[in-house]
Amino acid sequence: MSATTGPAAPGSATAAPAPTRSVRARTLACSVTGAAVVALDGTVLTLAQPALQRDLHTGVAQVQWTSTGYLVAVASLLVLAGRLGDRHGHHRVFALGSLGFAAASAGIALAPGIGTVVLLRILQGVCGALLQPATLGMLRTAYPPDRLTGPIALRTAAIGLAAAAGPLLGGALVSAYGWRSVFLLGVPPTLAVGLLALTVREPRRTDPARARAGGDPLGALLLATALGLLVHGLVTLPHPGAGGRAAVTLAASAAAALALVRHERRAPHPLLPPALLRSRPVAAGLGALLAASAALSGALFVTTYFLQEVQRLDPLDAGLRFLPLAVLMVLGALGCPPLQRRLGPRRTALAGGGLLTAGVLVLARLDTGAGAVATGTGAALLGAGFVTLMITATAAIVRHAPVEHAGVAGGLQQTAMNTGPAVGVATAALLLALVPAGGFVPAHGAALPVLALVAGLTLPAALALPGASGGPGDGTRPSEARRSRRPFCVRS
Known part of the structure; x- marks a missing residue:
């Protein structure tokens, strides 16, 4: 060829x-x-x-x-x-x-x-x-x-x-x-x-900026410290008697994050490229993924305990109640590309955020007598909404990242997808401890209503995504859009 x-x-x-x-x-x-x-x-x-x-x-x-x-x-x-x-x-x-x-x-x-x-x-x-x-x-x-x-x-x-x-x-x-x-x-x-x-074999590029990429060891150390302490603090927060230790860990994470921001503003070749972070689609996509993964993981955490501790289902039966989530994730992944071509990233992401929020709200109504249909409906909405939002937001992040920063964009996307679940589960466990009267029954607690609000944060994030792929809505000039579709030329 x-x-x-x-x-x-x-x-x-x-x-x-x-x-x-x-x-x-x-x-x-x-x-x-x-x-x-x-x-x-x-x-x-x-x-x-x-x-x-x-x-x-x-x-x-x-x-x-x-x-x-x-x-x-x-x-x-x-x-x-x-x-x-x-x-x-x-x-x-x-x-x-x-x-x-x-x-x-x-x-x-x-x-x-x-x-x-x-x-x-x-x-x-x-x-x-x-x-x-x-x-x-x-x-x-x-x-x-x-x-x-x-x-x-x-x-x-x-x-x-x-x-x-x-x-x-x-x-x-x-x-x-x-x-x-x-x-x-x-x-x-x-x-x-x-x-x-x-x-x-990847093509060699002679861009001097690419050769200098990665030359920010202090930024890498501060970012690793901030993220590591954040995840560790969130994971230990729900444990009995670990509140004080978790609070110190989270405070140290915040201090490392502030030091990182200050350092990155002064670094000649920062680990986090300013052009990438200033991109509206990239920032919106990261926010949507963080909120969506937090809402999904927190909702599954609460519902799993409800099915096994309240309704006394064994792990296999509880897992089968969530089968519609997996089925809709696969079907939704296959149907999302044509939907995105028809509606554009913004409206597709709005639809995904709406379905995800509706799924959490359906699960929030489960009481002790809830059957497989109610749980399956909520799980199906979660799966359809999450996969639609995940594909659309990820495509926006990766597409609007310059090729020379594709790895950083992928790292930020994966960071959102790994940090979100820790935030969601920690939030759910904390609310279950603070509102113990309802036990693990979603309809009597506060965890799932709060997680529905977290899921709702995906909607304003979706509004900040481009209105159309490659069109005026994504802030790409027509000449740039034409260059991006050239089949035989890859620019960096």
Whole structure:
């Protein structure tokens, strides 16, 4: 396949040939598989933790660190990992993260004690942070902006399938082969796509700014500290007697964030590019994803406890009540690209935010006699709304990020998606503790009504998204829109 290049603008990077179909196919396979494996890993671990605790003769607090350590490592390093992809190539960073993830997973399956498991889970989190932003950064460099929605939708559908299959697959594996088998599950696919990513050569760019990218070690340290302390504080906040410790941790996170803002304003080559942060679609998309993921995770947390502690359903029956959520996530991911082409990002995101808010409100009405239809309806609305909002907001973030900052944009998107659930669950657990009269019955408590307000925050964020893809509503000049659709020229 031949490729031609257009003339380079003065002072810009040298134009690179457009990726071939083979490169795009391999990139899409790596992106979809990597994102799905990370989603699957999180869901299967939850079911493996009780067996892990019994087998290694350890306490609940130590087992909890198998999740907390991973989350802190991921949240701390996502943006830095994205910047490394911008500097050294997203396929290389993805390969490093995938191969490291496979090695850490295999090591956990062979671990002799809980200390080794926790350390390897932290290493797995570091590797997960390397590969997650790259799954979006690779797509941004392989596809023109007006063709990103389809690959992102396919990636999201794979995440939905993995999240849906995780509890069933994890339960079956733990029952038949023990907890170690769930960690072996992710080794073959991550090993395969890590090696596949090494076969893709990214074009070299001579942009001096790209060569200097990533040269902000103090900014990287401050951001990692702020995000790590934030996630750790949110995770420990709901624990009995941990309120004071969590408050100190969150205060330290705020102090690190303020120091980061001050430093980034003065840094010659900041970790967080000002042009990216000033982009209205990028900021709106990040806000929508943060609110949506917080509302979804908090609602699922409350409803799961309601089904198992109040209605006394076993884990499998409770999981089946949420099956409509997984089904609508997959169907919604497939239907979102044509919907977005018809309605534009703004109206599509508004529809998704409205469905998500309605789903939380339906679940907020559940009482002790609620049946499968009521729960399934709320779950279906959650799934349809969340996936629509996630694809639309993610496409807006990635599309409006310059190619040279694609990794940072992917890191920020993943940071929102990882921080939101911690905020949502912490909010729900805190409200359940403050309003104990209703127990875990949603209709008698305050948790889900508050989370409905959080879901409603996605609506003003959606209003700030472009009105049409590539049109005047997204702030792109017609000449720029035409250049973005050139099939044989990729500018940086």
